[in-house]
Amino acid sequence: MKLAIYGYGNLGRGVECAAQQNSDTELIGVFTRRNPSDVKTLFNTPVYSADDILDFKGKIDVLIICGGSATDLPKMTPALACDFNVVDSFDTHAKIPQHFEFVDAAAYSNDTTALISCGWDPGMFSLNRLYASAILPDGKDYTFWGRGVSQGHSDAIRRIDGVIDARQYTVPVEETLKAVRKGETPELTTRQKHIRECYVVAAEGADKEEITRQIKTMPNYFADYDTTVTFISLEEMKRDHSEIPHGGVVIRTGKTGACGEHSNTIEYSLKLDSNPEFTASALVAFARAIYRMNERGIYGCKTVFDIAPADLSPLSGDELRATML
Amino acid sequence: MKLAIYGYGNLGRGVECAAQQNSDTELIGVFTRRNPSDVKTLFNTPVYSADDILDFKGKIDVLIICGGSATDLPKMTPALACDFNVVDSFDTHAKIPQHFEFVDAAAYSNDTTALISCGWDPGMFSLNRLYASAILPDGKDYTFWGRGVSQGHSDAIRRIDGVIDARQYTVPVEETLKAVRKGETPELTTRQKHIRECYVVAAEGADKEEITRQIKTMPNYFADYDTTVTFISLEEMKRDHSEIPHGGVVIRTGKTGACGEHSNTIEYSLKLDSNPEFTASALVAFARAIYRMNERGIYGCKTVFDIAPADLSPLSGDELRATML
Numbered sequence: 001m002k003l004a005i006y007g008y009g010n011l012g013r014g015v016e017c018a019a020q021q022n023s024d025t026e027l028i029g030v031f032t033r034r035n036p037s038d039v040k041t042l043f044n045t046p047v048y049s050a051d052d053i054l055d056f057k058g059k060i061d062v063l064i065i066c067g068g069s070a071t072d073l074p075k076m077t078p079a080l081a082c083d084f085n086v087v088d089s090f091d092t093h094a095k096i097p098q099h100f101e102f103v104d105a106a107a108y109s110n111d112t113t114a115l116i117s118c119g120w121d122p123g124m125f126s127l128n129r130l131y132a133s134a135i136l137p138d139g140k141d142y143t144f145w146g147r148g149v150s151q152g153h154s155d156a157i158r159r160i161d162g163v164i165d166a167r168q169y170t171v172p173v174e175e176t177l178k179a180v181r182k183g184e185t186p187e188l189t190t191r192q193k194h195i196r197e198c199y200v201v202a203a204e205g206a207d208k209e210e211i212t213r214q215i216k217t218m219p220n221y222f223a224d225y226d227t228t229v230t231f232i233s234l235e236e237m238k239r240d241h242s243e244i245p246h247g248g249v250v251i252r253t254g255k256t257g258a259c260g261e262h263s264n265t266i267e268y269s270l271k272l273d274s275n276p277e278f279t280a281s282a283l284v285a286f287a288r289a290i291y292r293m294n295e296r297g298i299y300g301c302k303t304v305f306d307i308a309p310a311d312l313s314p315l316s317g318d319e320l321r322a323t324m325l
Numbered sequence: 326m327k328l329a330i331y332g333y334g335n336l337g338r339g340v341e342c343a344a345q346q347n348s349d350t351e352l353i354g355v356f357t358r359r360n361p362s363d364v365k366t367l368f369n370t371p372v373y374s375a376d377d378i379l380d381f382k383g384k385i386d387v388l389i390i391c392g393g394s395a396t397d398l399p400k401m402t403p404a405l406a407c408d409f410n411v412v413d414s415f416d417t418h419a420k421i422p423q424h425f426e427f428v429d430a431a432a433y434s435n436d437t438t439a440l441i442s443c444g445w446d447p448g449m450f451s452l453n454r455l456y457a458s459a460i461l462p463d464g465k466d467y468t469f470w471g472r473g474v475s476q477g478h479s480d481a482i483r484r485i486d487g488v489i490d491a492r493q494y495t496v497p498v499e500e501t502l503k504a505v506r507k508g509e510t511p512e513l514t515t516r517q518k519h520i521r522e523c524y525v526v527a528a529e530g531a532d533k534e535e536i537t538r539q540i541k542t543m544p545n546y547f548a549d550y551d552t553t554v555t556f557i558s559l560e561e562m563k564r565d566h567s568e569i570p571h572g573g574v575v576i577r578t579g580k581t582g583a584c585g586e587h588s589n590t591i592e593y594s595l596k597l598d599s600n601p602e603f604t605a606s607a608l609v610a611f612a613r614a615i616y617r618m619n620e621r622g623i624y625g626c627k628t629v630f631d632i633a634p635a636d637l638s639p640l641s642g643d644e645l646r647a648t649m650l
Contacts (some may be wrong), residue, residue: 262598273587
């Protein structure tokens with residue numbers, strides 16, 4: 001399977017690493033909007049200009065698009081799906097139906113196969129919500145995120161006057177998690193589910209009280225949460241907060257039995273040292289499925305819900321049944 | 326979707342309950358090898374003789390076969406797959422490839438669709454082993470079962486002279502579980518993974534020391550485990566051990582990054598008040614997929630690995646993308 005990477009940030013580097021771990025993949029190149037000679041890849045993967053991507057039509061089995069969901073992917077994925085099988089990690093949940101529609105139209109009319117919104121949420125967490133709700137229809141599910149770095153919330157703090165750098169961790173509220181794990185099915189407010197921990201480097205002479213006030217009252221991002229703000233030095237930021245861990249849990253509790261007398265709890269959890277590398281690893285596994293589906297003449301836009309799990313594995317059906325079932 | 330149940334024990338009753346929770350299913354009947362007039366169903370589902378099953382050809386969309394793996398399913402599933410779409414929970418892992426082959430031949434030649442080895446292990450645990458290993462190829466996975474009742478081990482104790490009743494619980498070794506959850510990847514012996522707790526009702530005057538010795542030294546079942554034996558009264562057995570809980574966890578830890586410097590842990594866990602009712606709930610969800618695949622002209626034997634998750638849900642693709650992705 002010949003893969004290529006479109007966009008070379010944390011996620012693109014993760015895909016480059018993941019491709020090394022899969023012996024059935026070959027990495028054709030990295031496509032960048034920067035000057036290719038300014039981009040140094042981790043494993044000496046060749047770097048090309050994004051402008052030259054069409055020269056590679058027919059030479060790439062699946063193009064993994066590693067752009068941002070806010071402005072990159074809504075344009076890139078439908079455009080590139082006209083000429084390539086593509087996989088993206090579009091994660092703006094509310095806009096998925098629209099993104100799906102545009103990518104589906106592009107892929108269908110060009111006999112390509114596309115997968116959008118792959119990763120862990122959307123992605124593996126979505127799959128677990130679906131499996132659990134299909135098996136236990138009389139139930140309720142919960143998704144908790146963290147402990148992990150939220151890039152969007154970190155960026156929001158960095159835009160405040162007097163802030164040099166910031167890192168925000170999303171943390172599930174421990175007591176709530178315990179209650180849900182025990183099979184309780186409470187109605188929860190935003191505040192009852194997650195805490196937001198902020199680590200901030202302030203400029204010399206900046207008004208820390210004002211920065212704290214601005215963070216804690218920021219609508220959507222922080223106002224509805226219990227938020228802690230801790231000021232640290234630039235050295236502490238580099239030493240203690242340079243990694244991008246994340247994770248979380250999806251829990252569903254459902255009743256079974258003639259009178260719903262039995263309670264059953266399904267929990268899926270992730271503890272990731274590297275959020276982008278895990279997402280990248282999922283993209284590569286699902287790229288395998290997209291390539292196979294395209295070879296079978298299955299075109300259009302797909303999501304993780306449409307992929308038969310066997311297609312993710314390099315093993316044959318016989319091998320899977322003998323070793324994993 | 327018109328379902329029927331073939332075999333009416335704990336699992337069959339569980340399917341009858343699960344069918345009530347799914348508004349798109351209609352339960353045509355229960356087929357039994359016993360005298361139908363001796364069988365009383367939970368929801369007044371009609372009971373028919375297994376001998377009359379062929380009278381219902383064309384009237385059942387999916388037949389859920391609720392027999393035992395040791396002797397029932399190897400015969401029943403291939404035979405019934407000649408005339409019906411079928412789902413079973415065949416769980417003798419080592420014999421799955423052979424069972425698959427027989428059922429596949431029967432289903433292919435008769436344009437039916439069959440699913441074998443559905444439930445939680447094999448079933449949801451298998452799916453999680455597959456997903457996790459496809460995403461994190463450079464890793465190691467572990468499956469722990471329990472705390473829960475093992476019917477096979479309970480039966481083995483009941484066959485010992487002087488034993489009136491017995492219940493065996495399989496319990497993961499807590500320290501091992503903790504180590505694996507922390508991302509350690511030890512090589513484990515059988516003894517390091519699970520403990521076997523046995524509760525035994527002995528006949529009056531029976532030699533308890535001899536019963537204990539026979540249990541603890543029983544090859545395959547107990548000899549390789551740390552086993553505890555507790556003698557209890559028949560009343561205690563009825564009061565404290567009448568339920569059939571089970572569960573367990575599948576954990577995979579894998580490395581990502583340019584030098585494998587990041588560790589990522591995926592955990593899937595089940596806590597089930599009722600093992601047969603949860604298995605039955607999975608059978609009904611997967612029956613929905615088998616029915617849809619048959620309608621699309623996809624024939625032959627499938628496993629959970631071959632089922633696109635979207636086919637398990639009564640929701641449409643649009644609804645799934647809008648609400649669960």
